[in-house]
Amino acid sequence: MSFTRRILNAFRFTCRSFPTNCRRFCTSQSVMASRHTHAKRIEGLDKNVWVAFTSVAADPSIVNLGQGFPDIPPPSYVKDALAKAASVDRMNQYTRGFGHPSLVKALSQVYGKVYSRQVDPLKEILVTVGGYGSLFSIMQGLVDEGDEVIIVEPFFDCYVPMVRMAGAKPVLIPLRPKSGKKAVSSADWYLDPDELSAKFSSKTKAIIINTPNNPIGKVFTRGELQVIADLCIKHDTLCFSDEVYEWLVYKGHQHVKIATLPGMWDRTITIGSAGKTFSVTGWKLGWSIGPEHLIKHLQTVMQNTLYTCPTPLQEAVAQGLLLNYKLMGQPDCYFSSLAEELEGKRDRLAAILQEAGMSPVIPEGGYFMLVDVTPLNQDLSHMGDDEAYDYKFVKWMIKEKKLAAIPVTAFVGEESKEQFEKYIRLCFIKEDGTLEAAGDILKNWRNV
């Protein structure tokens, strides 16, 4: 117990014994302050890059390539399915806590095909509030105080606070650009196997990987995943694989599920997202897939946190999955048509950035692109010293150039900040008009 707390407790005891003295010795402020202290678990977790940047970028006059959500419409059949679901009485009431039956069955079909194994809809799948909700259920269900969790940098920013909220220690390892080479593609970033191996200890509970990676866009190869798998098996750890961008992989690359490597199904939980799959981030539905002996602990967390996810949304996602399941492997399957559409946008944005003299890192997957802003040589010394360069750059760019991006050091730990602080992240799942507007701003960079 903290020193302050002990003092205040003593005061409180005195107050109870001598009520008339209370007014003299205990101000209501000091007694209230002790009671209204927050739980320790949230200490240091208040900062959040999205809270910092999304409200600023909400201004419609700003060209927003920051937060990762589409401004292109979702496929009309999912919206229709939602309207249809909401018109059925039963669909507006509670459904099965661990996942609406038609949705878990559809997921079981789609992923049964992808994994080439039977996936039990009731025992091996949990539907959650977005991929985010899956990550939370995983950390709360399987990560304990004193555990260590290995996280690959740059990482989707919530991994670290979630690990810390679970009382565990994040152990970071950065992707590094291949030596002697300027990174022009996300494939130029790799994990050093020896460095990775050294991060495993007797306390390691799990490693979190994200493929395709946000923000770099790296798609881990089978060989790279095998290195990770070997270490997981050798050290008997779990693997949490965030694969929300699994369908967004561009030509020449293939998404590989680490859970399909030998010995990995039993120790891996794979996360997916309806928001990213169907361009409906505002539906906040995701799922965890894994073996029953792991999923059941996530289900325990679910039943004690929010109990069930919205019904009509789940029904609509189920319909969307079933429709595309029939089309899998064909060009008009949304899982592949979206990737094709995005590849065009990726290439357009890369060209825009190159024309403006910047150095984009072409992603193999996902819908983000890193760009090195060093060539712009922007002097930000007037903005003080207390933030990393990319934070200052993005804030300045939003204000002065009306273009929003996300600073990449938001995705790394303290020690790696210097390595990444000249990069900003741009999202390209945007209307062509939005990308062109960004292009105009960049073209006129030198103009006041």
Place this chain on the structure above:
Amino acid sequence: MPLFQLIMARRLYANRTIGVDKNVWVEFTQLAADYKAVNLGQGFPDFSPPQFVQDAFCKAVSGGPQMHQYTRAFGHPRLVKSLAKFFSRVVGHEIDPFEDVLVTVGAYQALFCAFQALIDDGDEVIIVEPFFDCYQPMVLMAGGTAVYVPLRPVNGGSTVLSSGDWVLSAEELASKITPRTKAIVINTPNNPLGKVYKVEELQMIADLCIKHDLLCFSDEVYEWLTYDGAKHVKIASLPGMWERTITVGSAGKTFSATGWKVGWAISSGKLIKHMKIIHQNSVYHCATAAQEAVSHGFDREYELFGTPESYFQQLPATLHRKRQKLASCLRSVGLQPVMPEGGYFMITDISSVNVDLNDESTKNESYDFRFVKWLIKEKGLATIPVSAFFSPEHSKEFDKYIRFCFVKEKQKQWKKAKVIKQLEKQKRQEAAERAEQEESQSNKGNSCHLLIVSYYRPR
């Protein structure tokens, strides 16, 4: 398929999941589904939300692309503004939409955020029984210790006919407060009992909260559902309570759309800010379209508040009738319902029903659990055992009650009545057999005999 290999010599799952894995809903809804029982157990309407919110939802769905993308994490701006405007008027206190309101995935997640943000290892939380079952595991998961204080029927339970007859003893409540007590959880209208706390009862609780500087988590999801003129009072509106009370509400219960899972917490910004941290590190956003629809619902109700067109008048009026129907039905078979002053549920004393619960699988469970399972399996009727809403230390005292949800349409009610009539027929037969046996024995004058006699009293 290779043999499952032992993974992790040390424990796989986190400490915080220990002891919170059992869940009465998961168990009983599965059972009800397996036996295709008429479900009067789980609390959800079997009718649709009102047309105006359904229309608002459809409009949102066919609205611009932003309706399907992330909105503001702590609550869709339109919704928090509608909630702040609506509840400022109710509470008599200016509510800041961006500081004092947090939108969550159902009231359930609002409760979760409150416990996680404010309850720490070693904190004690007082829970008034009977309690909505999630409070206890949430306290546990936050590292806290639950301390229980039961509502007790006045007159020892023999002539208890209304939820208003169940009261909290001020002395008993005060005696449970220790230096480690952090908060008290109340639920009004109460689930499962239906009690609507009167202002003097809330004042008693408020006095203790202020005296001992406690927080108050007030679960008010059924706030619009009060009957017989009972008035819902918000404890946060009492002097000195705004800054220490978190009030939880639910669109699901407000607009009969439990499947939308939109809820909220309203409190002083000083407390909400801690809950925001939990929220941003757990789900981060709630679904956009449903929030947009709920916002329109509240705007409409703001204009119609207190008038007969208000859904907040019409819904309780409809449910009032259903409540009466269920109560008469239960009384007609000799059961003793406790008339709820508010909420969706009615509990009824089943001690007068004598059935042979010949089910090996439920042998070690409490009476009401066994009875409910029997009722599902043998009679196709699902209810919920009330001892699930009591702590282990008090559940034995309250294991002769089952909970019915009456927020159901006519057809189901009739079917349910049929099931109860079957029970009635069975009871008559058994009672008749027993009466014959009784006559052949010496006169014992026991309560069973009296029960049989009372059963044959003319209606």
